[in-house]
Amino acid sequence: xxxxxxxxxxxxxxxxxxxxxxxxxxxxxxxxxxxxxxxxxxxxxxxxxxxxxxxxxxxxxxxxxxxxxxxxxxxxxxxxxxxxxxxxxxxxxxxxxxxxxxxxxxxxxxxxxxxxxxxxxxxxxxxxxxxxxxxxxxxxxxxxxxxxxxxxxxxxxxxxxxxxxxxxxxxxxxxxxxxxxxxxxxxxxxxxxxxxxxxxxxxxxxxxxxxxxxxxxxxxxxxxxxxxxxxxxxxxxxxxxxxxxxxxxxxxxxxxxxxxxxxxxxxxxxxxxxxxxxxxxxxxxxxxxxxxxxxxxxxxxxxxxxxxxxxxxxxxxxxxxxxxxxxxxxxxxxxxxxxxxxxxxxxxxxxxxxxxxxxxxxxxxxxxxxxxxxxxxxxxxxxxxxxxxxxxxxxxxxxxxxxxxxxxxxxxxxxxxxxxxxxxxxxxxxxx
Amino acid sequence: xxxxxxxxxxxxxxxxxxxxxxxxxxxxxxxxxxxxxxxxxxxxxxxxxxxxxxxxxxxxxxxxxxxxxxxxxxxxxxxxxxxxxxxxxxxxxxxxxxxxxxxxxxxxxxxxxxxxxxxxxxxxxxxxxxxxxxxxxxxxxxxxxxxxxxxxxxxxxxxxxxxxxxxxxxxxxxxxxxxxxxxxxxxxxxxxxxxxxxxxxxxxxxxxxxxxxxxxxxxxxxxxxxxxxxxxxxxxxxxxxxxxxxxxxxxxxxxxxxxxxxxxxxxxxxxxxxxxxxxxxxxxxxxxxxxxxxxxxxxxxxxxxxxxxxxxxxxxxxxxxxxxxxxxxxxxxxxxxxxxxxxxxxxxxxxxxxxxxxxxxxxxxxxxxxxxxxxxxxxxxxxxxxxxxxxxxxxxxxxxxxxxxxxxxxxxxxxxxxxxxxxxxxxxxxxx
Numbered sequence: 001x002x003x004x005x006x007x008x009x010x011x012x013x014x015x016x017x018x019x020x021x022x023x024x025x026x027x028x029x030x031x032x033x034x035x036x037x038x039x040x041x042x043x044x045x046x047x048x049x050x051x052x053x054x055x056x057x058x059x060x061x062x063x064x065x066x067x068x069x070x071x072x073x074x075x076x077x078x079x080x081x082x083x084x085x086x087x088x089x090x091x092x093x094x095x096x097x098x099x100x101x102x103x104x105x106x107x108x109x110x111x112x113x114x115x116x117x118x119x120x121x122x123x124x125x126x127x128x129x130x131x132x133x134x135x136x137x138x139x140x141x142x143x144x145x146x147x148x149x150x151x152x153x154x155x156x157x158x159x160x161x162x163x164x165x166x167x168x169x170x171x172x173x174x175x176x177x178x179x180x181x182x183x184x185x186x187x188x189x190x191x192x193x194x195x196x197x198x199x200x201x202x203x204x205x206x207x208x209x210x211x212x213x214x215x216x217x218x219x220x221x222x223x224x225x226x227x228x229x230x231x232x233x234x235x236x237x238x239x240x241x242x243x244x245x246x247x248x249x250x251x252x253x254x255x256x257x258x259x260x261x262x263x264x265x266x267x268x269x270x271x272x273x274x275x276x277x278x279x280x281x282x283x284x285x286x287x288x289x290x291x292x293x294x295x296x297x298x299x300x301x302x303x304x305x306x307x308x309x310x311x312x313x314x315x316x317x318x319x320x321x322x323x324x325x326x327x328x329x330x331x332x333x334x335x336x337x338x339x340x341x342x343x344x345x346x347x348x349x350x351x352x353x354x355x356x357x358x359x360x361x362x363x364x365x366x367x368x369x370x371x372x373x374x375x376x377x378x379x380x381x382x383x384x385x386x387x388x389x390x391x392x393x394x395x396x397x398x399x400x401x402x403x404x405x406x407x408x409x410x411x412x413x414x415x416x417x418x419x420x421x422x423x424x425x426x427x428x429x430x431x432x
Numbered sequence: 433x434x435x436x437x438x439x440x441x442x443x444x445x446x447x448x449x450x451x452x453x454x455x456x457x458x459x460x461x462x463x464x465x466x467x468x469x470x471x472x473x474x475x476x477x478x479x480x481x482x483x484x485x486x487x488x489x490x491x492x493x494x495x496x497x498x499x500x501x502x503x504x505x506x507x508x509x510x511x512x513x514x515x516x517x518x519x520x521x522x523x524x525x526x527x528x529x530x531x532x533x534x535x536x537x538x539x540x541x542x543x544x545x546x547x548x549x550x551x552x553x554x555x556x557x558x559x560x561x562x563x564x565x566x567x568x569x570x571x572x573x574x575x576x577x578x579x580x581x582x583x584x585x586x587x588x589x590x591x592x593x594x595x596x597x598x599x600x601x602x603x604x605x606x607x608x609x610x611x612x613x614x615x616x617x618x619x620x621x622x623x624x625x626x627x628x629x630x631x632x633x634x635x636x637x638x639x640x641x642x643x644x645x646x647x648x649x650x651x652x653x654x655x656x657x658x659x660x661x662x663x664x665x666x667x668x669x670x671x672x673x674x675x676x677x678x679x680x681x682x683x684x685x686x687x688x689x690x691x692x693x694x695x696x697x698x699x700x701x702x703x704x705x706x707x708x709x710x711x712x713x714x715x716x717x718x719x720x721x722x723x724x725x726x727x728x729x730x731x732x733x734x735x736x737x738x739x740x741x742x743x744x745x746x747x748x749x750x751x752x753x754x755x756x757x758x759x760x761x762x763x764x765x766x767x768x769x770x771x772x773x774x775x776x777x778x779x780x781x782x783x784x785x786x787x788x789x790x791x792x793x794x795x796x797x798x799x800x801x802x803x804x805x806x807x808x809x810x811x812x813x814x815x816x817x818x819x820x821x822x823x824x825x826x827x828x829x830x831x832x833x834x835x836x837x838x839x840x841x842x843x844x845x846x847x848x849x850x851x852x853x854x855x856x857x858x859x860x861x862x863x864x
Binding site: 001002004040041042058059060061063065067068070071074077079080097098131132135142143146149150152189190191192193392393394395397398401402405411413414415416417418 | 433434472473474490491492493495497499500502503506509511512529530563564567574575578581582584621622623624625824825826827829830833834837843845846847848849850
């Protein structure tokens with residue numbers, strides 16, 4: 001790869017998610033050469049992908065060009081590249097556009113959807129971890145409504161209008177709430193030839209309550225909010241299979257649906273090449289010490305979802321969400337500068353800023369340490385925090401305006417069917 | 433098709449472009465049943481497609497859900513359908529979702545790209561008549577820059593950075609200007625490892641001047657503005673061929689390019705089924721009388737680009753742009769109400785509101801009757817008029833905000849590569 005040589009050590013970062021960009025931003029114009037590799041040319045604000053799927057936001061509002069992040073710095077390079085393999089003995093990464101030697105390698109490849117080995121779910125369900133997948137889901141939902149208006153087969157119509165979501169983490173909860181609002185506010189206005197009572201949203205969760213990582217109070221609030229919107233919540237319910245448009249569960253329930261959305265878990269997205277003992281097989285995450293150094297690899301670090309840093313407080317590592325990724329990225333940048341100055345690195349410690357999820361108009365739940373609250377104030381906090389963390393002034397303004405507009409008008413304005421998804425469902429998910 | 437029967441006559445409209453939506457809007461809640469058919473679920477504001485291609489605007493800002501337009505009315509239906517054939521003797525249209533009987537049929541299918549029979553251009557060039565095509569072109573332009581940064585083959589790099597546009601009508605002129613601004617403002621900031629001097633934009637035009645339908649003064653202004661931006665304008669230059677990445681012309685010039693954009697003409701996009709004498713073969717447009725009635729078909733009307741109404745002032749019909757389409761749509765709606773009340777219809781007369789084109793930052797040309805002006809004031813008028821005609825309050829605000837943001841920051845913020853276009857170029861164009 002044609003990166004000019006530099007008198008400074010070369011730091012190669014794989015992945016421009018929360019962890020990767022937090023890391024590079026702290027090293028702009030410092031005595032290192034930064035090379036950021038990503039298979040996409042933009043950073044994705046994953047917590048709002050569900051709003052793209054449900055026509056609330058345009059994709060460009062929640063994505064940000066990676067080159068635009070880097071252009072504030074004169075020591076950094078971006079390459080649109082997919083990393084195939086790491087060769088640690090040569091300090092080299094191999095990519096689809098050639099190989100590159102590093103002095104330090106930062107792995108920030110994040111996570112991917114976890115199907116827990118269920119091949120039928122992987123083949124037939126849909127999910128959203130990327131902008132193209134979210135756009136495909138948007139097209140699928142809208143085309144379902146279109147097809148439901150024209151079909152004369154009652155069974156088919158019911159299957160088209162039945163939405164089943166597996167996994168009641170923040171994504172599943174927020175998506176169910178948004179789908180219920182599409183039904184309540186958009187279908188009633190725009191699809192007058194559909195009967196909105198035929199639209200059903202089912203949320204399935206294996207644990208005993210929704211939002212299992214949150215407090216019991218917030219779980220109970222969230223479930224109440226969802227049910228008020230018309231979402232049918234099924235807890236202690238595991239999905240066993242999905243084929244021929246039928247979801248079957250351990251409780252014997254069957255759901256006939258053409259749209260089964262899988263948001264039941266994630267697993268690390270590692271790169272080939274590191275020794276087996278470098279990662280914890282069960283979760284596919286790299287085992288790192290308190291400095292985010294990958295076990296057995298002095299010059300390789302991992303941050304964010306792909307890293308598992310086990311300690312007393314977090315025996316299973318930190319939660320695979322934005323905050324640990326951001327904090328690890330920033331912390332590692334400081335540590336790297338210490339290391340380059342022959343000083344001792346400082347151990348990472350996670351500052352839990354709280355957890356939140358929104359359920360719909362005026363409704364959210366927030367856990368801030370011992371403080372738990374829900375409803376309008378929580379919804380307000382949720383919006384403020386998400387705007388704050390969105391990358392870029394333009395994105396914040398456009399998102400804010402769209403929220404205000406949608407709020408006042410009970411609207412979801414971005415309702416274009418733009419992607420061809422009709423072929424095979426598996427292609428739809430490949431779309432990243 | 434399952435449209436309920438009505439005591440009012442059924443008016444079927446094919447196409448939700450400028451003509452189609454201007455027509456239906458005037459008949460909301462009148463004693464007719466409206467059925468709008470379109471193969472897309474949204475109206476496209478075609479004059480701003482070029483800004484989607486060049487990362488200035490998001491697609492959702494220039495498109496508007498057709499159902500949202502119709503939801504203000506209680507006598508109208510939308511169906512996502514592609515019309516295959518008209519059977520005038522049975523007053524029926526056949527579509528991919530079944531057939532539908534009409535009392536009156538309004539054909540508003542618009543135009544498609546005209547390759548003047550050049551098969552190689554059709555196979556190898558790119559063009560943009562739809563949102564998906566504009567998004568594909570955006571991805572192609574951005575990926576060209578990415579590939580140019582990594583290739584070590586100098587010839588290939590030059591071909592990647594050479595943009596050739598055929599046809600200096602408003603689309604070609606506006607696209608060339610926007611590409612030149614991408615080079616001047618974005619590449620210099622974001623692609624520091626590219627040499628912007630290697631990027632060239634060539635605009636080819638068969639006539640002796642750019643913007644041939646406009647005044648000579650405006651043509652001269654536009655050409656000067658383009659050249660100041662760095663666009664190389666080649667007038668009196670016809671394209672003869674494009675293959676193996678080489679554009680050849682009648683003047684013996686050769687351009688090596690991986691991106692040849694064809695905006696050299698449009699032709700009608702008729703539907704199968706009407707008698708041969710109903711349309712003018714050379715332009716593929718339906719011959720209509722002064723009431724927009726298709727020649728030989730009493731119950732069939734055509735409006736917009738697809739209609740050719742020849743009279744003394746317009747021996748070749750009206751220009752294939754937005755204004756005649758909007759005016760014909762509105763006029764026909766009034767005429768139809770007269771017809772239903774057994775009154776005489778009134779002949780259509782076109783009110784020419786003028787022609788304009790923008791070339792870039794602060795630069796545009798406007799012809800308003802005898803008044804011709806260019807520069808900043810024209811640019812301001814251009815922006816105002818385009819915002820005025822954009823459909824929807826949200827779209828206007830978001831577009832306006834993006835323009836202000838891009839203007840202040842010399843930015844083009846929507847720079848995501850989101851569509852897979854790498855396979856075959858021909859698929860890229862099929863993407864509508």
